[in-house]
Amino acid sequence: MSDNPSEADVSRGAKAVIVVPDLGGAAVRDSEARLDEATGLAEAIGIVVVERLYFRVRSAKAATLLGSGQVEAIAAAVAESGAELLIVDAAITPIQQRNLETATKAKVIDRTGLILEIFGERAATSEGRLQVELAHLDYQAGRLVRSWTHLERQRGGFGFLGGPGETQIEADRRLIRDRIAKLKRELDQVARTRGLHRARRQKAPWPVIALVGYTNAGKSTLFNRLTNASVMAENLLFATLDPTMREIALPGFDKAIISDTVGFISDLPTQLVAAFRATLEEVLSADLIIHVRDIAHPDSDAQREDVEQVLAEIGLVSGPGEGGAPRIEAWNKVDLLPADQRERVEAEAARKEEVVPISALTGEGVDRLLLAAAERLRAGSKLRRLTLPAGDGEALAWLHANGEVVEQQHNGMETELQVRISDENWSRFQSLQRAL
Numbered sequence: 030m031s032d033n034p035s036e037a038d039v040s041r042g043a044k045a046v047i048v049v050p051d052l053g054g055a056a057v058r059d060s061e062a063r064l065d066e067a068t069g070l071a072e073a074i075g076i077v078v079v080e081r082l083y084f085r086v087r088s089a090k091a092a093t094l095l096g097s098g099q100v101e102a103i104a105a106a107v108a109e110s111g112a113e114l115l116i117v118d119a120a121i122t123p124i125q126q127r128n129l130e131t132a133t134k135a136k137v138i139d140r141t142g143l144i145l146e147i148f149g150e151r152a153a154t155s156e157g158r159l160q161v162e163l164a165h166l167d168y169q170a171g172r173l174v175r176s177w178t179h180l181e182r183q184r185g186g187f188g189f190l191g192g193p194g195e196t197q198i199e200a201d202r203r204l205i206r207d208r209i210a211k212l213k214r215e216l217d218q219v220a221r222t223r224g225l226h227r228a229r230r231q232k233a234p235w236p237v238i239a240l241v242g243y244t245n246a247g248k249s250t251l252f253n254r255l256t257n258a259s260v261m262a263e264n265l266l267f268a269t270l271d272p273t274m275r276e277i278a279l280p281g282f283d284k285a286i287i288s289d290t291v292g293f294i295s296d297l298p299t300q301l302v303a304a305f306r307a308t309l310e311e312v313l314s315a316d317l318i319i320h321v322r323d324i325a326h327p328d329s330d331a332q333r334e335d336v337e338q339v340l341a342e343i344g345l346v347s348g349p350g351e352g353g354a355p356r357i358e359a360w361n362k363v364d365l366l367p368a369d370q371r372e373r374v375e376a377e378a379a380r381k382e383e384v385v386p387i388s389a390l391t392g393e394g395v396d397r398l399l400l401a402a403a404e405r406l407r408a409g410s411k412l413r414r415l416t417l418p419a420g421d422g423e424a425l426a427w428l429h430a431n432g433e434v435v436e437q438q439h440n441g442m443e444t445e446l447q448v449r450i451s452d453e454n455w456s457r458f459q460s461l462q463r464a465l
């Protein structure tokens with residue numbers, strides 16, 4: 030696979046030109062903010078950005094994505110700056126990648142490849158590493174399949190590209206397939222172990238709060254403030270990859286557990302969504318979700334949509350009305366807003382029930398956030414474990430109708446359940462059980 034272009038050797042200190050193509054997607058985003066984010070991603074793995082280019086692409090070209098004049102301008106910028114790497118902030122096909130490499134004489138890496146590189150460098154736990162490797166292989170396998178069909182077409186055309194190439198690709202594909210299968214088995218094992226840990230914790234009567242949000246929104250800063258911990262909080266994209274859990278003091282509760290999680294980003298590689306679903310189980314089983322938003326960011330609204338989309342992709346329904354955990358939005362970084370804008374933001378937050386403006390940095394609003402969290406937890410539903418006799422279809426149907434059955438496991442004569450249910454419905458269920 031050594032000639033596979035997707036395996037760009039991205040080393041620290043490499044000089045790169047960044048190209049942000051505006052393909053006119055659904056959400057309008059600020060061009061400077063997109064350039065900054067792409068730069069942040071590159072810098073997250075020590076790449077030195079020497080030039081940033083932004084292009085409006087009217088119609089995407091199959092061969093190069095960008096128009097020929099744009100490709101020429103990029104090649105000139107690469108030559109002038111002596112960059113060895115070209116970062117294209119979009120998902121590009123293997124063919125586009127190859128053509129751009131030929132045209133610019135630089136190694137080309139796309140947004141997905143870049144994010145995978147960051148995750149590959151950061152993942153700290155064994156599970157994180159397994160998941161990232163799996164995502165990477167998946168990405169490569171996709172590219173291999175596509176370039177294989179591409180080669181096949183060539184062979185049909187010229188007739189001299191014979192068996193050995195195909196055999197090599199076949200062998201590579203088999204290697205990747207075997208490795209993927211092995212990784213999945215290992216991950217299953219890790220997930221089972223973690224599941225056991227979680228089950229043990231769930232039996233404790235403490236609510237679990239998960240912090241979610243766009244990368245760099247300030248989740249770790251808030252987490253540290255709440256827990257007096259020192260999780261790496263940095264002006265660095267994807268500073269946090271593996272979830273961290275700690276106890277916090279919450280008014281009216283003995284204690285609560287809070288979890289800091291990986292940040293989300295727009296166009297998160299689908300391979301990573303799947304890979305991190307397991308990690309984000311912490312989020313799936315939380316009793317309350319605090320969505321931390323950088324309210325001072327020009328694309329704050331678009332980022333909110335991105336986060337909602339990833340949450341939906343990992344299977345988290347929005348809002349308690351649909352059986353999901355209650356949500357609070359923490360509008361973070363209000364300290365960065367100019368006075369008039371801050372006033373407007375705070376007035377808007379005051380009109381919304383589930384929004385608390387805060388600054389994780391200065392601590393303003395954090396106490397109010399905790400009060401709001403405690404209030405929502407008391408009002409909202411909790412995840413509870415219970416065991417029913419195997420044949421109790423009536424109780425099961427009732428739970429399905431009045432709560433959300435998160436997990437259901439048959440153990441011989443018994444059915445073990447995890448159900449998210451409100452306090453009110455839980456006491457109704459208990460009195461129903463007594464009456465039967």
Ligand SMILES: Nc1nc2c(ncn2[C@@H]2O[C@H](COP(=O)(O)OP(=O)(O)OP(=O)(O)O)[C@@H](O)[C@H]2O)c(=O)[nH]1
Nearest residue numbers: 245246247248249250263264267268269292389390
């Ligand atoms: N001015 C200001 N800066 C903040 C605030 N909260 C966080 N920051 C800064 O924003 C940057 C990112 O903060 P983190 O806490 O690492 O963000 P994160 O959401 O954990 O990011 P990832 O782990 O990368 O997803 C850091 O430079 C923080 O100092 C805030 O309330 N005000």
Ligand SMILES: [Mg+2]
Nearest residue numbers: 248249268269
């Ligand atoms: Mg973090």
